[in-house]
Amino acid sequence: MLSTVVLVITYLILLLVWFALWAVFLRLGLRWAKIEGITSRRILRVTTLVFAIQVLSNVGAGVLAWRIAPQIVWAALVPLVTGLLVPWWVIAHAFQTRLRRSFQAWVPTLAAGVATALVSLVLVRPFLVETFSIPTNTMAPTLLGNHLKGTCPDCGRPSVAALPISVLPSLSGRPQLMICENFHVLQGMVGSRVFPGDRFLVAKYLRPRRWDLIVFRNPGEPSEQYVMRLVGLPGEEILIQDGAVWANGTKQTPPDSIRNIRYLSEFPNARGKVWGSVNHPAPLGADEYFVLGDFSANSEDSRFWSEGAPGHPSFAVPRSHLRGVVTHICWPPQRWRILR
Numbered sequence: 001m002l003s004t005v006v007l008v009i010t011y012l013i014l015l016l017v018w019f020a021l022w023a024v025f026l027r028l029g030l031r032w033a034k035i036e037g038i039t040s041r042r043i044l045r046v047t048t049l050v051f052a053i054q055v056l057s058n059v060g061a062g063v064l065a066w067r068i069a070p071q072i073v074w075a076a077l078v079p080l081v082t083g084l085l086v087p088w089w090v091i092a093h094a095f096q097t098r099l100r101r102s103f104q105a106w107v108p109t110l111a112a113g114v115a116t117a118l119v120s121l122v123l124v125r126p127f128l129v130e131t132f133s134i135p136t137n138t139m140a141p142t143l144l145g146n147h148l149k150g151t152c153p154d155c156g157r158p159s160v161a162a163l164p165i166s167v168l169p170s171l172s173g174r175p176q177l178m179i180c181e182n183f184h185v186l187q188g189m190v191g192s193r194v195f196p197g198d199r200f201l202v203a204k205y206l207r208p209r210r211w212d213l214i215v216f217r218n219p220g221e222p223s224e225q226y227v228m229r230l231v232g233l234p235g236e237e238i239l240i241q242d243g244a245v246w247a248n249g250t251k252q253t254p255p256d257s258i259r260n261i262r263y264l265s266e267f268p269n270a271r272g273k274v275w276g277s278v279n280h281p282a283p284l285g286a287d288e289y290f291v292l293g294d295f296s297a298n299s300e301d302s303r304f305w306s307e308g309a310p311g312h313p314s315f316a317v318p319r320s321h322l323r324g325v326v327t328h329i330c331w332p333p334q335r336w337r338i339l340r
């Protein structure tokens with residue numbers, strides 16, 4: 001709830017900043033182009049009209065990207081074109097001037113877009129909210145990367161193949177490891193159509209709780225950012241047994257949305273230690289976390305890491321590596337979901 005409120009307010013403030021700056025820069029542009037009859041009322045009218053058309057064309061681009069165009073990039077051309085041509089024409093019409101002078105008056109308004117983008121870059125992204133996507137399906141079915149679909153032989157619901165798209169074409173025609181919406185992990189046939197992965201929002205201001213999906217810098221390779229589910233908190237000893245997570249000897253009950261997950265820790269063919277298994281419980285320090293992927297049979301997570309951050313065991317995500325908590329799946333629209 002908090003994250004949704006913050007999201008809406010942030011979006012509205014950014015719109016307001018753009019609106020106010022656009023009006024200010026339009027006034028400067030009109031003076032620069034020596035256009036007559038500049039009044040606050042006219043400026044407000046032009047700004048409101050341009051603003052409304054811009055918002056509508058953005059919505060149109062969203063629908064286009066969702067239903068028709070395969071790439072968001074192509075649909076983004078719509079607001080770009082309306083952003084260039086519409087204000088130019090509206091200014092000319094409202095101030096009864098030639099298109100050449102209207103163009104001159106319009107040019108400074110470009111700074112409004114740049115300034116709003118800067119506010120977003122400097123204040124919103126580092127401190128409030130940022131969008132992310134993932135390249136793999138280790139978090140399926142909760143978060144998806146680009147994926148191939150099948151049907152669960154058990155419950156008939158859609159399944160997602162485990163392997164990354166880059167590997168799959170060479171294996172087509174053979175059964176693949178899949179996970180369905182109900183967390184059934186089975187072998188089955190997948191189609192050849194590639195479905196796009198999720199885009200999701202990550203809040204920077206939330207304190208992570210157990211079962212949150214968190215974004216963090218990979219302990220062994222800090223330049224890479226991972227998304228996994230937080231299952232172990234500072235000071236706990238983590239054990240994975242009977243498909244569940246145990247912390248300091250107490251079985252942890254996951255939220256309803258993931259009650260069918262069976263976490264795995266027995267891997268007879270594992271090359272190294274499996275942290276969290278009966279033989280290797282994972283003791284966490286005062287500022288360390290333990291993370292797992294939702295597709296437990298297909299996830300390189302705290303259990304398997306061999307290289308940790310300096311001064312920390314290999315399975316631990318130090319607090320300093322945390323980047324945020326996943327709050328919403330925002331794209332594609334049919335995957336919209338509030339996670340926290």
Ligand SMILES: [Zn+2]
Nearest residue numbers: 152155180184
């Ligand atoms: Zn199923």
